[in-house]
Amino acid sequence: MAKAWVFGDNISTDDIIAGRYLVQRNPKELAKHVMEAVDPGFAAKVRAGDVIVAGKNFGCGSSREHAPMALKGAGIAAVVAESFARIFFRNAINQGLPVLISKEARRGFKTGDGIRVDLERGEVLNTSTGRKFDAEPLPDFLMEILRAGGLLNYLKRMKGKRGLPRKKTAV
Amino acid sequence: MPMTIAEKILARASGRRSVSPGEIVEARVDVAMINDITGPITVEALEKIGVKKVWDPSRVVIVLDHQAPPTSIEASREHIGLRRFAARNGIQNFFDVGEGVCHEVLPENGFALPGELIVGADSHTCTYGAFGCFATGIGSTDMAAVFATGKLWFRVPESMLIKVEGMLRSRVSPKDLILKIVGDVGADGATYRAIEFTGSGLSRISVGGRMTMCNMGVEMGAKAAIVPADEVTFRYLKGRAKWAYQPVYSDSDASYVDEMKCDLSKLEPQLALPHNVDKVRPVREVAGVKIDQAFLGSCTNGRLEDLVEAAKVLEGKKIAPGVRMLVAPASREVYLEALRKKVLQKLVEAGAIVGSPSCAACMGGHIGIIGPGEVCISSSNRNFRGRMGSPEAKVYLGSPATVAASALRGEITDPRDV
Numbered sequence: 374m375a376k377a378w379v380f381g382d383n384i385s386t387d388d389i390i391a392g393r394y395l396v397q398r399n400p401k402e403l404a405k406h407v408m409e410a411v412d413p414g415f416a417a418k419v420r421a422g423d424v425i426v427a428g429k430n431f432g433c434g435s436s437r438e439h440a441p442m443a444l445k446g447a448g449i450a451a452v453v454a455e456s457f458a459r460i461f462f463r464n465a466i467n468q469g470l471p472v473l474i475s476k477e478a479r480r481g482f483k484t485g486d487g488i489r490v491d492l493e494r495g496e497v498l499n500t501s502t503g504r505k506f507d508a509e510p511l512p513d514f515l516m517e518i519l520r521a522g523g524l525l526n527y528l529k530r531m532k533g534k535r536g537l538p539r540k541k542t543a544v
Numbered sequence: 545m546p547m548t549i550a551e552k553i554l555a556r557a558s559g560r561r562s563v564s565p566g567e568i569v570e571a572r573v574d575v576a577m578i579n580d581i582t583g584p585i586t587v588e589a590l591e592k593i594g595v596k597k598v599w600d601p602s603r604v605v606i607v608l609d610h611q612a613p614p615t616s617i618e619a620s621r622e623h624i625g626l627r628r629f630a631a632r633n634g635i636q637n638f639f640d641v642g643e644g645v646c647h648e649v650l651p652e653n654g655f656a657l658p659g660e661l662i663v664g665a666d667s668h669t670c671t672y673g674a675f676g677c678f679a680t681g682i683g684s685t686d687m688a689a690v691f692a693t694g695k696l697w698f699r700v701p702e703s704m705l706i707k708v709e710g711m712l713r714s715r716v717s718p719k720d721l722i723l724k725i726v727g728d729v730g731a732d733g734a735t736y737r738a739i740e741f742t743g744s745g746l747s748r749i750s751v752g753g754r755m756t757m758c759n760m761g762v763e764m765g766a767k768a769a770i771v772p773a774d775e776v777t778f779r780y781l782k783g784r785a786k787w788a789y790q791p792v793y794s795d796s797d798a799s800y801v802d803e804m805k806c807d808l809s810k811l812e813p814q815l816a817l818p819h820n821v822d823k824v825r826p827v828r829e830v831a832g833v834k835i836d837q838a839f840l841g842s843c844t845n846g847r848l849e850d851l852v853e854a855a856k857v858l859e860g861k862k863i864a865p866g867v868r869m870l871v872a873p874a875s876r877e878v879y880l881e882a883l884r885k886k887v888l889q890k891l892v893e894a895g896a897i898v899g900s901p902s903c904a905a906c907m908g909g910h911i912g913i914i915g916p917g918e919v920c921i922s923s924s925n926r927n928f929r930g931r932m933g934s935p936e937a938k939v940y941l942g943s944p945a946t947v948a949a950s951a952l953r954g955e956i957t958d959p960r961d962v
């Protein structure tokens with residue numbers, strides 16, 4: 374069962390992966406230190422498929438793409454937060470890490486609850502309590518990047534065709 | 545349709561007559577920057593998608609600054625990779641170890657110009673907004689898309705206006721102003737927005753002070769922070785500008801989602817308390833907290849005027865026993881000027897340690913890593929838990945004068961009290 378890991382507001386990219394580890398670029402190596410500053414045991418406890426549920430401004434601070442890489446490397450399947458910092462949001466999508474904005478989810482979860490995330494519908498389910506929370510569905514063109522597994526795979530696929538898809542949806 | 549400066553720049557760059565907030569545009573960028581932390585991922589990404597050449601080598605800037613000189617084999621390996629990448633692509637704008645912090649090096653070398661659209665794989669790229677351009681931080685993979693095509697998608701941000709009136713008093717600086725603003729707006733209060741500074745108070749704020757202010761725009765979540773170009777800007781750019789530029793200004797009837805006012809004459813020295821940049825108090829309320837390290841440097845406050853401010857406080861005196869004071873000039877130019885003007889001499893005589901032009905202690909990946917239980921006062925822009933070293937250490941952010949005054953006394957001190 375996928376578990377929820379609940380965090381507060383303003384989790385920075387320094388929290389997600391500290392500066393001294395940035396000489397590494399291998400997601401598995403980065404994952405060994407993921408969230409270390411906030412929860413030193415996190416890397417050992419987290420399991421593939423688990424989901425982070427957080428408060429406001431998740432991923433604020435440095436533009437380091439090592440942050441979503443480390444989360445992915447640790448097997449995190451998605452991050453659900455009240456709001457995201459702008460650069461982290463883009464980086465996560467580009468790395469193929471689903472990020473979902475839900476104003477309510479955080480109050481409806483405690484660490485250890487079962488969680489299921491439906492990206493297509495924009496829904497977050499607490500499988501321990503049975504409560505369901507709305508999330509903002511991602512615009513189509515970002516979903517396409519996620520489905521491809523990140524921007525690189527997407528670009529590889531698009532090579533030869535023209536640029537990025539253009540949609541007038543706000544993100 | 546009336547537009548803000550941010551909207552006008554994005555409209556021009558995307559080849560449109562007008563744009564409005566919320567729209568997604570694909571825009572051509574004027575300058576693209578990577579550094580030694582973010583760059584290697586960009587290079588690897590380009591290799592993965594099979595792109596051999598960057599779209600325009602003259603528009604790409606590479607700076608080795610975060611771990612400069614390298615402090616590990618891994619860091620050296622990243623530097624080697626970037627040097628090879630630059631050589632392979634004919635990138636002339638390559639600033640090797642020792643030239644300085646990216647956000648100081650680009651303006652000094654005339655890349656930050658009014659009306660331009662600049663992207664950097666570093667969140668503090670917003671610093672260049674001090675020159676009336678739209679500059680924003682992006683990730684490494686986004687940067688690979690830019691290197692491949694010269695273009696990137698942007699959501700046109702809402703703009704928010706910050707009016708600055710009055711005049712700063714002695715030993716109060718633009719850093720105190722921006723700390724106060726971040727405290728009031730909050731760490732996510734300007735998320736996705738473009739901040740535009742305006743008001744009569746700006747004309748008395750130097751280019752360096754404006755860079756300090758724009759630099760910390762991202763600490764409120766802003767996508768860009770802009771000071772419209774004026775005489776102060778043009779004077780700085782004379783003889784530096786890399787190419788011709790066209791300043792743009794907001795229409796007088798442009799619309800803003802928010803407006804706030806700041807009176808410089810009422811401002812006093814401010815401090816951000818651990819571990820959030822928006823936890824801001826007047827220095828006097830926190831005075832007396834013992835410190836172990838004082839760091840003067842970074843892209844926020846490592847310029848000549850910052851070193852001069854600190855030297856004024858420390859000249860002819862000695863820093864407190866047991867305190868390490870680290871100084872890292874933001875660039876070689878700053879370093880040389882500070883040498884010529886004997887500013888470094890005053891600082892070293894007072895007991896400071898001077899390091900190479902680089903990010904130094906700011907990111908905890910280079911010199912000045914702090915240990916468990918230690919307290920550092922820093923002129924940089926972030927005090928997040930664990931950023932400068934141990935997660936059990938504490939970082940306070942203040943102006944260069946506050947850093948110097950605190951080093952002098954060995955405890956947090958209002959610079960007006962020494």
Ligand code: SF4
Nearest residue numbers: 645842843903906907
């Ligand atoms: S000085 Fe600090 S904030 Fe500025 S670019 Fe370097 S690490 Fe980032």
